[in-house]
Amino acid sequence: MEREPAAGRAWRPAGVGFVVAFVAGLVASGVLAKTSLYLPDASAAQLREYYTGSVAAVVTAATLQAVAAVCLAWFTAGLARTLDPDGPPARRVRWAGWASAAAFGASVALSLLLVAIADDAGDGTLKLLGRVTLVCGGALHLTSLGVLVWLVSRIGLATGVRPRWALRFGLVVAPLLAVSMVSIIVTPVTRLEPLWRLLSAVWLIAMATAGKTQRQQG
Numbered sequence: 262m263e264r265e266p267a268a269g270r271a272w273r274p275a276g277v278g279f280v281v282a283f284v285a286g287l288v289a290s291g292v293l294a295k296t297s298l299y300l301p302d303a304s305a306a307q308l309r310e311y312y313t314g315s316v317a318a319v320v321t322a323a324t325l326q327a328v329a330a331v332c333l334a335w336f337t338a339g340l341a342r343t344l345d346p347d348g349p350p351a352r353r354v355r356w357a358g359w360a361s362a363a364a365f366g367a368s369v370a371l372s373l374l375l376v377a378i379a380d381d382a383g384d385g386t387l388k389l390l391g392r393v394t395l396v397c398g399g400a401l402h403l404t405s406l407g408v409l410v411w412l413v414s415r416i417g418l419a420t421g422v423r424p425r426w427a428l429r430f431g432l433v434v435a436p437l438l439a440v441s442m443v444s445i446i447v448t449p450v451t452r453l454e455p456l457w458r459l460l461s462a463v464w465l466i467a468m469a470t471a472g473k474t475q476r477q478q479g
Contacts, residue, residue, distance in 0.1 A: 272339020276469025278332035280462045286325035293318035300395040301448035305384030308391050312372075312379035319376050323369045326398075330369065333406075334362040340413060340468065343422065350416045357412055361405035368398030399454055400441045406461055407438030413468070427467035434460045 294315040298307060312319060337358025341351040371394040379387065413422075414431030422428065438457050444450035 272336055272342075273469045273471075275332040275336035275339070276465045279329045279336060280465055282325045282329035282332060283458075283462075286322040286329065289325060290318045290322040293321055300391055301444075301451050303388075303391060305387045308375070308387045309379050309382075312375045312387075316376055319372055323372050326369045327366065330362045330366040333365065334359055336465070336469065337362070337409065344413065344416050344420065350412070354409060354412050354416070357405055357409040361402050361409060364397045364401035364405055368394050368402065371397065395451070396445055399451060400445050403438045403441040403454065403457055403461070407435045407441075410438065410461065410464055411435035424467060424471050427464055427471070430467070431464050434464055 294311070295318075296307075296311050296314060298311040303311075337355055340358070341354040344354060345351040371390055375387070375390055375394065378390075382390075410431045414428040414435065416422070417428045418425070418432075434457075438461060440450065441454060441457055444454070
C-alpha cells in the first residue's frame with residue numbers, strides 16, 4: 262500500500278469545508294431573511310421583495326457559498342492527485358469538480374447581481390436571472406458533481422483507493438445527482454435537491470476523512 266504524505270493531505274479538510282460552508286449559508290439565509298423565497302415558483306414581485314428586503318441574508322449566504330465553491334475546487338484538485346497525478350483520469354476529475362465549483366460560483370455571483378439591480382430591473386429580467394441562478398446552483402452544479410463522484414468512484418475502485426464502501430456508494434449517488442438536470446424542464450424536481458445534496462455530502466465527507474492508505478501499488 263502507498264501511504265499519503267502529511268503534506269499531501271492538506272486538501273482533505275476542504276471537502277468537509279464545502280459541506281460546512283454550504284450548510285452555514287442555508288442557515289444564515291434562513292435566519293436573516295425577512296421573507297421566504299422558493300425560486301421555481303417565485304413571481305417577479307416576490308423576487309423583488311426578497312432581493313431588496315433581505316440583502317443581509319443574500320450577501321451573507323453568498324459569501325459562505327463562495328467559500329464552499331473554493332473548497333470544492335481545492336478538494337477536487339487534491340483528490341485528482343491521489344488517483345493519478347498526471348494522467349487523463351485526473352484531468353477529467355479536475356474538470357468535473359471545477360465545473361461544479363464554477364456553476365456554484367456563478368449562482369453566487371448572480372444572486373449578488375440580483376441584489377444590485379432588484380430595485381430597477383424589469384419583471385422579465387428578474388424572473389430570467391432568478392431562473393438562471395437556480396439552474397447554476399442546482400442542476401448544473403449537482404450534475405457536474407455527479408460526474409465527479411462517478412469518475413472518482415470508478416477510478417478509485419479500479420486502483421485501490423479507500424474507503425471502498427464510499428466508492429461503491431458513489432456509483433449509486435452519481436446517477437441520482439444527474440437527475441437534477443430534469444429540473445430545468447420539470448421544475449417540481451427541484452424539491453428533491455435537498456436529498457441529492459445530503460447524499461453527496463455523505464460521499465464528500467467520507468472521502469475527505471478517509472484514512473492515510475490510498476492506493477494499491479501495481
